[in-house]
Amino acid sequence: DAGVTQSPTHLIKTRGQQVTLRCSPISGHKSVSWYQQVLGQGPQFIFQYYEKEERGRGNFPDRFSARQFPNYSSELNVNALLLGDSALYLCASTPWAGSGGELFFGEGSRLTVL
Amino acid sequence: DQQVKQNSPSLSVQEGRISILNCDYTNSMFDYFLWYKKYPAEGPTFLISISSIKDKNEDGRFTVFLNKSAKHLSLHIVPSQPGDSAVYFCAATAYTSGTYKYIFGTGTRLKVLA
Structure with a gap:
């Protein structure tokens, strides 16, 4: 069975540009969460979506947005990129939103902002 | 406000010996605690978890201990x-x-030396 898949795996942008990252959850999983991992830090929660509705939002500016599609895949958008947005962006899926159990992570999308 | 802290950025252990990784937290409302392992260029993978109502959980070489009064948990890897x-x-x-x-x-x- 396929795990969580993310695309692209690597990308380079310049300041002020916009980026869209994509995530496909494990088949049967209805909840997708996004995390940002800056070098030397642990993953930080950005968003959680369940059944296409936003269920949680971390402490990130409005430049960050996300959505979930009917097939439960998800996109994370970041506008007006800053150098500090350079990070590994991780997507995680779970069967539902309210379990507190294991998060299944993808391999991440590494964003470099120049 | 760092609610979950890992105060040791690195640890070296000889092959065959015990590895003990520590974690402290501040929020007494946490329900579950999990440990993840991450290799370079991969997403985090789940290792083991423990509910806040338990004080020990074991899975093969991995054991997690929870001390709620001290707000401390540890992961033991043996060998x-x-x-x-x-x-x-x-x-x-x-x-x-x-x-x-x-x-x-x-x-x-963690670096395990052969």
């Missing part, structure tokens, strides 16, 4: 193997505003 060399993150979850939110520590880099 340690070179393939265990990775960054280890502890995470804690609490049910907040209709969903579980996960807070990660900053990670401990």
